[in-house]
Structures are given as C-alpha cells and as structure tokens.
Amino acid sequence: MMLLRKAFSACLVFGVVFAILHMTLTHAASPSFNLTTSPIPVTLATSPGTIVTTDLRVKNPTTANEALKVTLYKFDVSPSSEVRILDRASGDSYFDWVNFSETKFTVKPNEWKTIKMTIKVPKDAAFGYYYAVGFSRQADPEAAPSAATLTGQLVTFVLLEAKVPGAKRELKVQSFNANKSTYEFLPSKLTVKVKNTGNIHVSPKGNIFIYKGSKTVATLDINAGKGNILPNSTRTFTADWSDGFPVYEPNKDGKKDQKGNLKQSLKWDLSKLTKLRFGKYTAKLVMVYDDGQRDVPIEATVSFWVIPWRVILIAIAIPVLPALLVYVLMKRHYKKKAGIKS
16 A cells, blocks of 8 residues: 555656536527527426516527528427427327417627517416427528428427426435446546436526535536426436546547547646556435425436546556566676676
8 A cells, every 4th residue: 555655646746647497498490590599498387377488588699680480399208308399299188288479580780689489378288398499481491492491490498387286396316327337537537317207397406515525626517507307207416526647638629439429638737746546436315396396306326437547557666666676686786796706
C-alpha cells in the first residue's frame, strides 16, 4: 500500500503526462426555414367547465416574410422514451375544445407573432390532455429538378390538467445505472429511468451525488429544465460526471465510430492534476416530486470503479525503473570486479 502511495505521489510530482417534459421538436426543412417559439412547453391547470387561454409566440428570424399555418396534434411518449407527434384519432374529442385566434398568418422578418390558444374545458373533463401545436409554412416550396424538398415544422407542447378529485401523482425509479462498471478515466454516464404510475403528468427534479466513501466529490443536476413525465410513460434522464484527470472528450471533428458514438480523445489538463480519480465511487440519486400534498422523494444508488491502470503503471515505473537500473549496473560492477581478482 505504501509503495502504491509513493507511486501516486511520484506520478503527481512528475506531472504524468467528456448531458419530454421540457422539449422542443424541430423537423429538418429547407435550409431557409427557421422559426423560434416561446414559451416551451406550456403547462396549464384549470377546473372542468372553465375556459383557459395561453399565448403562443413565434418569431421569424430570417430576412423574408413567412406565411405560416397552425396545426393541432397530440403527443405521447414511446416505451423507449421518445416523444411521438400524433394526428387526431377517433374519440379525441378534446381537439374540439381548442380554438386559435388565427390559423393562417404572415410573420415579417425578425418579428414576433402572438397566437392566442383558447381551450373550453367541459364539465366532464378529468386529469391530463396533451396537445402539440405545429407551426409550418402554408405552402411547401416547389422542389427543384432532381432535388428533394422537406417540409419543416416547429412544435410547441401544451399540457393541460383538468383538476378533479382522484388525481394520482406517483413516480417510481425503474432503473439507475452507470454505462460501465469499471472506468479507466471519466466521464461516467449515469442514466435513470423514471415511470409515471399515476394519471396526471408530473415534473420531478433533483440531483445525483457522487461519493467516495463518505465524502461527496461531485453533485450533478437531473431534469434541471423541469420536464414532465406523462401518465403511464417512462422518461429517461442522463448526467455525465466528467470532472477528472485526465478525461475523455469528444473530438471536435464530430466523427463517429462503428457503433455511432462520437470519437473521443484523452485530454490531459494539468490544472486538474489533483482530480485523478481512483477507487470505488457511489452515485446516489435523490429526486422529489409534488404529489399534490407534499414533496415526495425517490432515491436510488449505483456503484462503479475508476482504475487508471496506465497512470498506475507509469507511477510505479517512475521509482522502480531507476532502482532496477542501479541494481543491474551494480551487479555488473561487482561481477567485473570479482572477475579481475580471480
């Protein structure tokens, strides 16, 4: 143990030489199509039998007029935690509750346009309704010969809660994992899957605390954007712990490996020399959500190791190799001396 400590000290002395529901969804369009919308998302709560309104704002940051239209969709979340934009289906009567102040309009360059969305909530409404409001061009541009034209659309999400007795807000952690059990160097990617087992959308928030023994070495935010989780759906949150020395960072050229991951390079920032990570670490998830009466905590833990074996080998080699060299030279010297006497 003493040898290992000395090795690490030597390593340091010699300077041994890589983050819905808060969501926006933009589909690729012709290069000139570019819009900005605010706010994102919109969360509304009201009682059945009332009217609720909200302003949806869209900006045209280009240098040409944009003739736009409004289209109403719904959305949900797939089992793989992907947001899906869906057309109205039979039985979706809550589409009829919605009206817009304008459904077709023109936005001048660098201008904000405000569209008022009005929802007449009937007396028999209950719990949650999830709208997606799409802003797109009134007419798609004509495609040039031998060229493809894509239709662009910017979507704002509107989450409506009709407050009635029986609303159940409940979240459960399905899994909490690190992407590896052992790392040579950081980052460590931590993933938590949270399922909404209630009947109304819920927005959790919290942190992941990284411990070594009883000492807290890092604190990471989870769902800082206060994204919601829809009923009977699962939301995946991720956080990267990358505060170490050295650390892998994505290459600036954006190239990917055979698995589709960004290629990385090891960065040796000597200003973080004291943050060489070694040993067992425990990540503790602490999230809270409002169940309508109080804040309810949900927790989970996962452990992993960081073993910088290359640094260890170098650190051991620094004091060992000179000693070995001295031993070899001395041995030769004594052999030579003994040979002369004989």
